[in-house]
Amino acid sequence: MQIPYTVEPRPDTGLYNAKLGVWLFLASEVMLFGALFSALILLRTGATSWPHGYEVLNVPLATINTMVLITSSVSMVMSWAALRLGDFGKYRKWMGLTFLLGLIFMVIKTIEYAAKFEHHLYPSHDNFMATYFTLTGLHGLHVLGGMIVIAYLLGPGSKMWMTEPERYTNRVEVIGLYWHFVDLVWIFLFPTLYLL
């Protein structure tokens, strides 16, 4: 038994299975983060006092992190493009860079968290810190999840390139869509938490 349309797109939908699957998954992710952003708005509008993000949080570090993530989205696209052109060596370089940028993001995030803990700013401090840690923590977990998949695709998963190059390219496209989404969440998180 072969499941149809795992590699080639179905003519009437124009999609292969995994691509439709990841779009649906991202739709549910929109609802997850949408609910959390709504919670943030409700808590903030109802609060008697709410600090400005830039008074408490480290804006320069977060700006660097924003740049890091945006760059990683570019390198993700480059790696997929290289694969489409059949250049596996180039793909590995770009994908490796994406992983590295994800790692840099997580390291900077850790430095930020550590600085907060040093000043005894924990999630229980107030609802601003609570939303900050919950939202960035959940986003960080998403980055971490993406990095694990990238590591798999670069490591043991890369054998598929030899046997089923098209299916492997599809996998890279799918993780790419996810990675851009995680990037996009940060683009919303950064101004909401740090700048407003």
Place this chain on the structure above:
Amino acid sequence: MSASEEQAVGAQDHAAEHHELPFWQRYIFSQDHKVIGLQYAFTALCFLLFGFCLMLIMRWQLAFPGRPVPIIGGLLGSANAPGGIMLPEFYNQLGAMHGTIMVFLAVVPLLVGAYGNYLVPLQIGAPDMAFPKLNMASYWCYLPGGLIMLASFFVPGGAANSGWTSYPPLSNIATSGQTWWLVGMIFLITSSLLGSVNFIVTIFQLRAEGLDFMRLPMFVWSQLVTSFLLLLAFPPLEAAGILQLMDRVAGTSFFMPSGLVVSGEVLEVAGGGNPLLWQHLFWFLAHPEVYVLILPAMGIVAEIIANNTRKPLWGYRPMVYSAVFLGFMSFIVWAHHMFLTGMGTAISSFFQTTTMIISVPSVVILSALLISLWGGSIRFNTPMLFALAFLPMFGIGGLTGLPLGLAPSDIHLHDTYYVIGHFHYVVAPGTIFAIFAGIYYWFPKITGRQMSERLGKLHFWPSLIFMNGIFMPMFVQGLAGVSRRLYDGGAQYSHAQGVLHWNAFMSMSAFGLLVAQIPFIINLFVSIRWGVKVGSNPWDATTLEWVAAPSPPVAHGNFPELPVVTRGPYEYSPPESDESFLPQNAVA
């Protein structure tokens, strides 16, 4: 190509080759949608029975408060029921867990995990689900979630005891069972996410050649809409669960207002949170969830009614459009559960308007099913009896919902037994009857044998009578103002005294309902082995699972060869032909 797919490809060529898979791959970690569907079915039926037993213990307490629970009283533990006499705290645990188990571990997994998994690929002519590995993972997220829920009965303080709705701040300060509840829910939500993505992709991508959307059986449509509801409505509850977990574990105050006093002491939390936030996020899931509970049931009933009236469904297209419209609307009615929270009249007006609008498509579907009976030569077999009983039972459940959807009347009825009666009519004699109907109907497809008609009728008639015996008096008690969460059944309420005598009647009906399930359980197990052998299409049905696949369908692949669809799903008694039905894959 993965190893499993290589095996699967082989299975199509040599149908017997799957027998060479080791036991644990065939039955435990199977990637065949049929085995996964049966795993879901078996597990969820066990949870259904367990959740029912929790309710029986509660019903004993409601009818005879302060009297030791018979037979199993000694097993409940001295912390819960010293001398077999139930403590109020234990009653609260049973109430919360009955709701949680029935909704999240029994009925939804039966409708979606079991029926959806088994039937959707068969009805659309697909060899399997689009993502067999995710399908397996979905079951293996569901089972641990369920086991965590069960295990929470044994932690200090017992299981979650803040109602199945887990409203904070009560749930925030509840015993550790609540944390287990949240963790269990996160497993179940993950399972549901994997399942719903899989269903939508399968229905969009793997339909057989010629099977366009307006040729899909009603059951597949109901699963498609249901999957979208699960996909988009569950994440907000996951968000709420994460926030409540943070409140309980990391000491945040998302749901904790400032200056909250518990047992005469001000709680040491940062405060500033909003308990209503939980209610909004919870009901944003839980209202679409109501339609998750009912849509697949309507789908099952539609299949059985069309088959047993021997004529096409009346109004297939309006039913499809209604199901889709119902899905959309279900996202903007949630706050009708919150009329008493002081949201403000403007918001209440909005939500009562949308609630009245959403009743229209439900009525359209029910009316179409009812009119479908007109002029049919009805076969009164067991599946049809359950399907027919579904119509008035769901009708009562739906119509009694109208006064709850209007804010002025809801103020009187909110949180009374009237509410319990209303949604149990929808789910118990409604959805669960549809589930029974489906079991009797598709059993021959799964096993190649038929269940006993005599035992089936012995199951049906007492169940119908006892169901009504349990739930009808609840409307009386609720209208009299008996609150739904009283552990003594209202004995302390002076205004409840006139309706208290119904408690014993309802409880006796509940015990009767348990007895009425014995013929079903016997029938189920005996028929697997000794049921009458039947062919691949004993009901003379039209849809692909009956006409294109053997009974049971081919392991890993379903069909000896993939079907090509030439016509709609319900071509019974066609005027242009002498046949009593035309299969969906009949040569034109």
